[in-house]
Amino acid sequence: MASAFVQSFAELAPDILAAMPGSGLPWLDAFRRGQLDAFVRDGLPGTRSEAWKYTTLRALERRAFRPGDSDAAIRDVDAACLQLEGVDGPRLVFVHGVFRPDLSTLDDLPPGLTLQPLSQALAEDAEPLRFMLTRGEAQAADAFTRLNAALAGDGMVLRVAGHARIDVPVHLLQVGAPAGEDLAWHARNIVELGEDAALTLVEHHIGTGTHTHLGTQVSDVVLHARAQLAWVVLQEAPDGALLFRHDRLRLDADAQARVHALELGGALVRHEFDAELRGEGARLDTRGAFLPGGRQHIETRLDIRHLARHTASDALWRGVADKRGRGVFHGAITVAEGADGTDAALSNKNLLLSPHAEIDTQPVLEIYADEVMAAHGATVGQFDERSLFYLRSRGIPADAARTLLTLAFCRAALDDIGNEVLREHLGKRLAARLPADGETA
Amino acid sequence: MSTETHEPVSRLTDRNPEVVRALSRRYGAGFITDIETDSLPAGLNEDIIRALSALKEEPEWMTEWRLAAYRHWLTMPMPHWAKLKIAPIDFQAISYYAAPKNRPKSLDEVDPKLIETYDKLGVPLHERARLAGVAVDAVFDSVSVGTTFRKELAEAGVIFCSMSEAIREHPELVRNYLGSVVPAGDNFFAALNSAVFSDGSFVFIPKGVRCPMELSTYFRINAGHTGQFERTLIIAEDGASVSYLEGCTAPMRDENQLHAAVVELVALEKASIKYSTVQNWYPGDENGVGGIYNFVTKRGDCRGDDSKISWTQVETGSAITWKYPSCVLRGDRSVGEFYSVALTHNMQQADTGTKMIHVGRGTRSKIVSKGISAGRSSNAYRGLVKVEKGAEDARNHTQCDSLLIGKKCGAHTFPYMEVKNPSAIVEHEATTSKISDDQLFYCRARGLDQENAVSMIVDGFCKQVFRELPMEFAVEAKKLLEVSLEGAVG
Numbered sequence: 001m002a003s004a005f006v007q008s009f010a011e012l013a014p015d016i017l018a019a020m021p022g023s024g025l026p027w028l029d030a031f032r033r034g035q036l037d038a039f040v041r042d043g044l045p046g047t048r049s050e051a052w053k054y055t056t057l058r059a060l061e062r063r064a065f066r067p068g069d070s071d072a073a074i075r076d077v078d079a080a081c082l083q084l085e086g087v088d089g090p091r092l093v094f095v096h097g098v099f100r101p102d103l104s105t106l107d108d109l110p111p112g113l114t115l116q117p118l119s120q121a122l123a124e125d126a127e128p129l130r131f132m133l134t135r136g137e138a139q140a141a142d143a144f145t146r147l148n149a150a151l152a153g154d155g156m157v158l159r160v161a162g163h164a165r166i167d168v169p170v171h172l173l174q175v176g177a178p179a180g181e182d183l184a185w186h187a188r189n190i191v192e193l194g195e196d197a198a199l200t201l202v203e204h205h206i207g208t209g210t211h212t213h214l215g216t217q218v219s220d221v222v223l224h225a226r227a228q229l230a231w232v233v234l235q236e237a238p239d240g241a242l243l244f245r246h247d248r249l250r251l252d253a254d255a256q257a258r259v260h261a262l263e264l265g266g267a268l269v270r271h272e273f274d275a276e277l278r279g280e281g282a283r284l285d286t287r288g289a290f291l292p293g294g295r296q297h298i299e300t301r302l303d304i305r306h307l308a309r310h311t312a313s314d315a316l317w318r319g320v321a322d323k324r325g326r327g328v329f330h331g332a333i334t335v336a337e338g339a340d341g342t343d344a345a346l347s348n349k350n351l352l353l354s355p356h357a358e359i360d361t362q363p364v365l366e367i368y369a370d371e372v373m374a375a376h377g378a379t380v381g382q383f384d385e386r387s388l389f390y391l392r393s394r395g396i397p398a399d400a401a402r403t404l405l406t407l408a409f410c411r412a413a414l415d416d417i418g419n420e421v422l423r424e425h426l427g428k429r430l431a432a433r434l435p436a437d438g439e440t441a
Numbered sequence: 442m443s444t445e446t447h448e449p450v451s452r453l454t455d456r457n458p459e460v461v462r463a464l465s466r467r468y469g470a471g472f473i474t475d476i477e478t479d480s481l482p483a484g485l486n487e488d489i490i491r492a493l494s495a496l497k498e499e500p501e502w503m504t505e506w507r508l509a510a511y512r513h514w515l516t517m518p519m520p521h522w523a524k525l526k527i528a529p530i531d532f533q534a535i536s537y538y539a540a541p542k543n544r545p546k547s548l549d550e551v552d553p554k555l556i557e558t559y560d561k562l563g564v565p566l567h568e569r570a571r572l573a574g575v576a577v578d579a580v581f582d583s584v585s586v587g588t589t590f591r592k593e594l595a596e597a598g599v600i601f602c603s604m605s606e607a608i609r610e611h612p613e614l615v616r617n618y619l620g621s622v623v624p625a626g627d628n629f630f631a632a633l634n635s636a637v638f639s640d641g642s643f644v645f646i647p648k649g650v651r652c653p654m655e656l657s658t659y660f661r662i663n664a665g666h667t668g669q670f671e672r673t674l675i676i677a678e679d680g681a682s683v684s685y686l687e688g689c690t691a692p693m694r695d696e697n698q699l700h701a702a703v704v705e706l707v708a709l710e711k712a713s714i715k716y717s718t719v720q721n722w723y724p725g726d727e728n729g730v731g732g733i734y735n736f737v738t739k740r741g742d743c744r745g746d747d748s749k750i751s752w753t754q755v756e757t758g759s760a761i762t763w764k765y766p767s768c769v770l771r772g773d774r775s776v777g778e779f780y781s782v783a784l785t786h787n788m789q790q791a792d793t794g795t796k797m798i799h800v801g802r803g804t805r806s807k808i809v810s811k812g813i814s815a816g817r818s819s820n821a822y823r824g825l826v827k828v829e830k831g832a833e834d835a836r837n838h839t840q841c842d843s844l845l846i847g848k849k850c851g852a853h854t855f856p857y858m859e860v861k862n863p864s865a866i867v868e869h870e871a872t873t874s875k876i877s878d879d880q881l882f883y884c885r886a887r888g889l890d891q892e893n894a895v896s897m898i899v900d901g902f903c904k905q906v907f908r909e910l911p912m913e914f915a916v917e918a919k920k921l922l923e924v925s926l927e928g929a930v931g
Binding site for chain 1: 522828830843845846847848849850851852853854855856857858859860861862863864865866867868869870871872873874875
């Protein structure tokens with residue numbers, strides 16, 4: 001017997017599929033149908049499944065969601081909350097996964113930058129997107145990736161032409177708004193940087209008012225030779241939201257990506273980040289902090305694969321769990337046979353601030369080559385008493401000292417964001433999240 | 442330099458007679474002892490278990506315990522989560538009992554062939570070898586063939602005997618503790634072991650006694666088409682302490698033989714148990730034919746406050762090693778330790794590590810794991826550190842290092858950390874690297890040949906673990922490592 005969750009998609013899907021952008025293209029229809037059938041057949045993974053060991057979906061199984069939001073185009077959104085300090089380039093706004101031209105600014109795009117919603121790209125010429133959109137078929141996708149493949153009709157399509165260096169950041173917003181019932185929305189992004197291209201992408205998840213929607217987002221990012229991507233993610237979904245994001249990144253020779261993620265919101269959030277370093281000399285830096293408080297459950301899963309020689313990756317993640325929050329981190333580095341000269345490092349440090357909070361961390365190394373430097377480290381603990389003592393001896397009250405130390409602990413993951421104004425803004429958002437004076441357990 | 446480092450072994454062996462010799466003496470314990478054995482027919486069912494139990498003259502409750510475990514085992518699927526490629530095991534093709542025909546009454550009556558076997562393996566069973574000062578329980582296939590120093594130990598109040606004897610002579614102790622650390626249905630292989638275990642060692646150290654000598658068990662698989670399913674139970678009462686060693690070897694055969702043991706340790710208040718293993722089961726040949734499947738459940742329970750359990754293992758043998766010696770730190774301020782060297786070569790596979798479950802307050806654990814992979818082998822560390830809600834001020838430090846020798850091997854690290862108490866401090870670090878050309882060059886510039894240089898570097902890499910072994914074992918472990926690595930570097 002399928003769960004209520006699966007049922008809610010199985011029953012309503014046929015007419016939803018027919019109304020989606022790109023519907024009518026035989027290859028796309030067949031692909032979506034196949035993904036949905038696979039989702040309905042297999043349902044949600046249980047905790048017996050290794051990848052879901054620390055994230056139970058039992059509560060989710062009992063819930064039903066309305067697939068898609070027919071009113072997404074007219075939902076009232078406060079334009080002021082879309083602003084982000086230091087980010088003033090082109091902006092794409094999606095409400096419940098549906099493109100909102102009225103809120104977006106796509107005029108005067110710099111030369112070399114192509115930026116449009118997926119729905120529009122599908123209507124104009126779907127064929128060039130075929131490979132990217134259907135590539136999930138070959139992979140053993142999980143339930144949410146399948147659901148997204150079947151039901152995402154919109155998202156961002158971003159292309160930077162070879163040798164174009166875009167100096168204004170592109171701002172992508174996924175907005176959730178209150179609705180009469182719980183919705184499920186899906187977004188599919190495609191990003192491609194040509195040879196020697198450079199881009200800064202800022203991805204921002206917010207909610208206007210509280211809601212308890214479920215969102216999925218799948219992003220495919222391809223960096224051709226020597227391309228450079230700076231990617232900053234600020235996740236501030238409302239506290240009741242459920243968000244499943246899956247990023248798939250491919251780096252060709254000498255391409256470089258720097259990823260920063262600050263995970264603050266959501267009731268149940270899972271971020272999967274897969275990267276393949278396929279070209280010689282490719283480099284990936286990932287940094288991030290996750291701060292589950294309340295009853296939040298935030299999971300980050302990195303899967304970094306070194307497939308070519310002389311590739312490098314460096315990951316530095318911080319977790320702070322407070323109240324009844326639970327932080328889960330999984331950081332896997334694989335060095336394939338022949339990927340000699342790889343230099344890989346991963347560090348995950350965590351703070352537990354409350355007796356009811358929990359941190360589960362699992363750094364993984366799988367090494368199949370021998371000319372390799374690979375290291376990982378993970379810790380779970382609390383404040384260094386000496387640092388606390390030092391601050392108090394300087395006249396700083398205990399609570400303020402704790403907040404200060406927590407802030408410093410997380411800031412390490414954000415300190416090398418290139419955009420200074422944005423960096424400071426993230427620092428402020430972070431500080432606002434931390435327990436105020438006197439509130440600490 | 443680097444071309445020389447990675448010269449294929451085959452080319453080297455063609456022209457270097459010394460290497461040919463070295464390679465051919467790689468597994469020294471691979472001989473077969475020609476001795477008449479009694480064995481049960483192959484197959485597994487309730488009748489076989491009843492027959493096994495009857496052969497061992499066991500009481501009714503023991504037979505029932507076995508049958509209950511067997512019935513539970515039938516409901517369990519074979520686990521597949523480990524990073525191992527395991528050829529299907531036909532549990533009906535194994536003979537679950539094999540024993541030398543002439544059962545001795547005392548050590549003096551033991552078949553000289555057996556004594557010779559253990560002499561060849563360097564295990565002192567014979568009177569004249571007793572100067573070594575280590576009490577030995579020798580397990581040959583399914584039975585214990587002799588235990589030394591029993592009188593001396595009995596004077597100190599220590600019980601050291603085979604499990605079969607313990608069931609007959611100390612049923613109340615066995616009944617009280619057997620399965621209390623590893624329940625009969627704990628996992629697939631533990632359930633199988635509970636149903637068919639044939640022998641093993643039993644150690645009981647009474648209150649306040651410091652065991653006067655090292656205890657050891659030497660496991661030998663000899664007969665073909667059998668498995669070895671031994672069960673070891675060590676109990677240290679309040680304030681008692683003991684150091685226990687185990688060693689294992691098996692003949693070279695083309696078949697994969699199954700060794701599924703269960704080891705249970707119980708440490709009561711202020712007790713301490715040190716358990717050391719040098720595992721040298723036959724690893725199979727360079728193409729991965731034959732070798733022992735070593736699927737063992739080892740768990741220690743620090744039941745009392747201030748107790749301590751320390752595991753040290755040197756794993757060089759077995760086609761597949763799959764085990765996680767663990768500590769359940771229930772008593773306040775109890776301490777768990779795990780020191781491991783796991784070496785895989787040729788087609789060997791290892792998925793090993795530990796679990797440290799912190800339950801009591803102020804509990805501490807330390808994990809040092811050194812993995813060495815060579816040839817086409819795969820070597821994985823998998824470990825869990827769990828801090829339960831009530832484990833105030835728990836501390837753990839884990840250090841996992843992997844050394845790669847060769848281009849075709851794999852080294853993996855899968856640590857799990859689950860922390861539910863904010864006062865805990867849990868730390869994990871891991872590194873993977875190969876022996877650097879700089880290190881090799883330095884050693885060779887000092888006049889060491891390639892093989893000695895590698896062996897010296899590996900020895901340094903493992904030192905932290907070898908330090909934990911009793912001296913005789915440390916020497917053996919070092920030798921084993923050298924022999925196992927021969928031919929790994931051209």
